[in-house]
Amino acid sequence: MEPVRFGVISTARIGLEKVIPAMQKSQHCRIEAIASRDLAQAERAAAALGIPKAYGSYAELLADPAIEAVYNPLPNHLHVSLSAEAARAGKHVLCEKPIALDAAEARQLVAVRDQTGVLIAEAFMVRWHPQWLRARELVRSGRIGELRVVQGSFSYHNVDPANVRNQAEIGGGGLYDIGCYPIVTSRFLFGAEPTRVVGTVERDPSFGTDRLATALMEFPTGQALFVCSTQLVPYQRMQIFGTKGRIEVEIPFNAPPDRPCRIFLDDGSQLGDASAEVIELDVVDHYTLQGDAFAEAIRTGQPWPYPLEDAVANMAVIDGLFRSAKEGAWISLTS
Numbered sequence: 001m002e003p004v005r006f007g008v009i010s011t012a013r014i015g016l017e018k019v020i021p022a023m024q025k026s027q028h029c030r031i032e033a034i035a036s037r038d039l040a041q042a043e044r045a046a047a048a049l050g051i052p053k054a055y056g057s058y059a060e061l062l063a064d065p066a067i068e069a070v071y072n073p074l075p076n077h078l079h080v081s082l083s084a085e086a087a088r089a090g091k092h093v094l095c096e097k098p099i100a101l102d103a104a105e106a107r108q109l110v111a112v113r114d115q116t117g118v119l120i121a122e123a124f125m126v127r128w129h130p131q132w133l134r135a136r137e138l139v140r141s142g143r144i145g146e147l148r149v150v151q152g153s154f155s156y157h158n159v160d161p162a163n164v165r166n167q168a169e170i171g172g173g174g175l176y177d178i179g180c181y182p183i184v185t186s187r188f189l190f191g192a193e194p195t196r197v198v199g200t201v202e203r204d205p206s207f208g209t210d211r212l213a214t215a216l217m218e219f220p221t222g223q224a225l226f227v228c229s230t231q232l233v234p235y236q237r238m239q240i241f242g243t244k245g246r247i248e249v250e251i252p253f254n255a256p257p258d259r260p261c262r263i264f265l266d267d268g269s270q271l272g273d274a275s276a277e278v279i280e281l282d283v284v285d286h287y288t289l290q291g292d293a294f295a296e297a298i299r300t301g302q303p304w305p306y307p308l309e310d311a312v313a314n315m316a317v318i319d320g321l322f323r324s325a326k327e328g329a330w331i332s333l334t335s
């Protein structure tokens with residue numbers, strides 16, 4: 001299979017530190033160009049990562065006919081507009097999460113996809129990691145009985161006012177940045193959409209971003225809940241409870257690429273985890289697997305398993321949680 005030629009719009013840290021090196025390990029992806037608002041910055045990144053071309057604007061990269069696909073790790077408020085520009089320039093787009101600032105904005109991309117026919121996907125790399133595929137397989141096979149509850153936490157501590165996460169006007173805040181992961185993985189495990197949600201949100205008084213949020217999502221066959229915070233001890237863990245067993249995903253989101261990930265399967269027969277079986281997964285880089293899958297979908301025309309409608313549904317949950325926190329009420333997602 002001829003590798004897909006990617007261009008990267010911006011010198012975002014996630015691209016430089018994780019996604020570009022991971023995609024360079026993929027046989028199916030070739031990082032052909034990188035663009036920055038500052039040419040010197042793009043040139044430095046290109047030199048450091050061995051990327052053949054550097055551009056001093058995103059528009060120049062989008063105009064390069066050699067580029068077949070764009071990876072968009074811009075701040076959240078630029079996900080839809082730049083992904084749409086890339087699509088209109090005929091490029092496939094792998095866009096960082098969250099795909100938009102709300103479901104209505106995400107729907108604009110659905111329309112762009114339908115007009116242009118390109119593949120536009122939200123980069124939730126966790127859905128390619130074997131630990132999540134295994135957890136879902138265990139749930140589907142009935143190993144924990146009936147799935148009833150998904151519960152988790154995701155937090156870090158960051159009070160740098162210059163960080164994109166602490167700038168409300170460009171899509172900062174915890175629910176967009178990390179709350180989206182317990183939401184997407186709960187939906188992944190239940191294989192369904194929540195019917196209603198309730199949440200409480202505490203905002204940072206100077207940044208205006210949500211710095212602490214607790215959410216409850218009611219699914220047709222169970223419930224999911226999580227806490228996310230941008231100003232809490234760094235931690236991440238997901239628990240999956242069934243009527244007869246429990247699965248715990250040790251490092252659910254920032255899965256390390258250089259050592260095996262572990263999940264724990266427990267029938268609860270002994271307390272204190274004594275009955276938990278440790279399942280070690282192969283060492284993988286989920287960003288490489290995501291790049292492989294994206295390139296394969298482009299080359300083979302096989303449907304991407306998570307169409308943009310899935311991204312709209314994830315945004316609808318975030319919208320519901322913000323609305324719930326504001327109104328102090330349950331928000332129905334069925335209408």
Ligand SMILES: NC(=O)c1ccc[n+]([C@@H]2O[C@H](COP(=O)([O-])OP(=O)(O)OC[C@H]3O[C@@H](n4cnc5c(N)ncnc54)[C@H](OP(=O)(O)O)[C@@H]3O)[C@@H](O)[C@H]2O)c1
Binds near residue numbers: 011014015035177
């Ligand atoms: N999937 C994951 O594991 C993961 C992890 C972290 C972050 N992310 C996502 O990736 C995206 C970027 O996050 P990051 O932490 O890597 O961001 P970052 O380092 O701050 O990079 C954002 C880049 O966007 C460009 N930019 C354009 N307009 C900007 C503006 N008004 N303010 C700031 N930057 C602007 C800048 O690049 P130039 O100066 O080169 O133009 C900047 O380097 C976010 O959507 C985030 O949710 C995903």
